[in-house]
Amino acid sequence: MSKKALITGITGQDGYYLAKTLFQKNYEVFGLIRGQNNPKKNLVEQELPFVKLIEADLTDQSSLVRAINYCQPDEVYNLAAISFVAYSFYAPQITFDITGKGVLNLLEAIRLTNNLDKIKFYQASTSEMFGGLEYNRQEKGYDEKALLHPRSPYGVAKVYGHYITRNYRESYGLFACSGILFNHESEKRGYEFVTRKITQAVARIKLGLQDHIELGNLDAKRDWGYAADYVEGMWQMLQQNNPEDFVLATGETHSVKDFLKAAFKEIGINDYQPYVKHNPAFMRPAEVDLLIGNSQKAESQLGWKRQVDFKQLVKLMVENDLAIEKQFVK
Numbered sequence: 001m002s003k004k005a006l007i008t009g010i011t012g013q014d015g016y017y018l019a020k021t022l023f024q025k026n027y028e029v030f031g032l033i034r035g036q037n038n039p040k041k042n043l044v045e046q047e048l049p050f051v052k053l054i055e056a057d058l059t060d061q062s063s064l065v066r067a068i069n070y071c072q073p074d075e076v077y078n079l080a081a082i083s084f085v086a087y088s089f090y091a092p093q094i095t096f097d098i099t100g101k102g103v104l105n106l107l108e109a110i111r112l113t114n115n116l117d118k119i120k121f122y123q124a125s126t127s128e129m130f131g132g133l134e135y136n137r138q139e140k141g142y143d144e145k146a147l148l149h150p151r152s153p154y155g156v157a158k159v160y161g162h163y164i165t166r167n168y169r170e171s172y173g174l175f176a177c178s179g180i181l182f183n184h185e186s187e188k189r190g191y192e193f194v195t196r197k198i199t200q201a202v203a204r205i206k207l208g209l210q211d212h213i214e215l216g217n218l219d220a221k222r223d224w225g226y227a228a229d230y231v232e233g234m235w236q237m238l239q240q241n242n243p244e245d246f247v248l249a250t251g252e253t254h255s256v257k258d259f260l261k262a263a264f265k266e267i268g269i270n271d272y273q274p275y276v277k278h279n280p281a282f283m284r285p286a287e288v289d290l291l292i293g294n295s296q297k298a299e300s301q302l303g304w305k306r307q308v309d310f311k312q313l314v315k316l317m318v319e320n321d322l323a324i325e326k327q328f329v330k
């Protein structure tokens, strides 16, 4: 009999790649979808026809109890969150309700349905729990033991999710793992995130649909990988004999400027500067200046390794956006 997995955040980037990965591994896949008439429902039904959708919301515990009772999953992947750091400064309370307390609601739903010894649980933790160079310098990159110093309401909410997951593991013996994932991008990345914002703009500039892009801090550095590589790691964590936390990262860091340079190069433009305008609206009240991860533990223990490098990532995202934006050329 095939295993059953429940994915929260099925309409998001990682939900898409994880659902595909699990389906290929012969899982019966359930996806939690929120809201009345969710605008992304049709797209999920088209792109992931094998996923059985269940209506529930991370802030409504009874809906989570219902979802778990309904699908009786072997594995639960909690990917749902308010995941946009900039937005979390505007809406810190709802960010905590979903990204932080939502994790507790889901864990409690597992406990209240007497599934603590049946379900394996994955929590989507993040490199945003680290503060950047100024706060916790790590010579070899941030690993599972690095000091946490979140710099946004999103990061603070994720720290809560991280520790409450660990607490259910230690208190109740739940097989619960947090994957501390560094930035990962793809053709499915939301347009609000800087990589997708850049690749969409680059494609539109190439096609004559726009003439510049407005950005905030170009000096921030991130460890950017490819989402499809990272969801494989999520699954690998739940196949271990013992539940543990793992960092997934590329071990390289690049600035927003580096990303701009590489993306414009893909359309034959060597100097991006005439096309980029600074807009202070995109600066954050507190920034994480530099992130670089150390995924040695995942590489040695899980056999995980990223496949797609920075240059390939930029190329595939630009090519994807060129194909999408072409349809808007008159």
Ligand code: NAP
Pocket: 008, 009, 010, 011, 012, 013, 014, 015, 032, 033, 034, 035, 038, 040, 056, 057, 058, 059, 078, 079, 080, 081, 082, 083, 084, 098, 124, 125, 126, 127, 180, 181, 182, 183, 184, 185, 190
């Ligand atoms: P994403 O594209 O922003 O997807 C977030 C998902 O959460 C969406 O499906 C969204 O549904 C859902 N959601 C939001 N509020 C909800 C609620 N109240 N109840 C149920 N579902 C809700 O995020 P992602 O990039 O796929 O990331 C997946 C997870 O990994 C997130 O938890 C994120 O914080 C974390 N993470 C991401 C990265 C990264 O670089 N991508 C790195 C580390 C950790 P709607 O479509 O209905 O809004």
Ligand code: F7E
Pocket: 083, 084, 085, 086, 126, 127, 128, 181, 182, 183, 184, 192, 193, 194, 195, 197, 214, 215, 216, 217, 218, 220, 221, 222, 256, 282, 283, 284, 287, 288
């Ligand atoms: O910003 C800078 C911005 O929004 C990256 C989420 O998936 O990864 C993501 O969080 C950097 C920041 O991602 C603009 O200030 C400059 O330094 O693409 P981002 P993020 O904040 O790193 C982590 C791991 C997660 O867990 C999150 O869920 O780019 N930046 N100018 C800009 N960023 C945006 N979005 N827009 C700009 O115009």
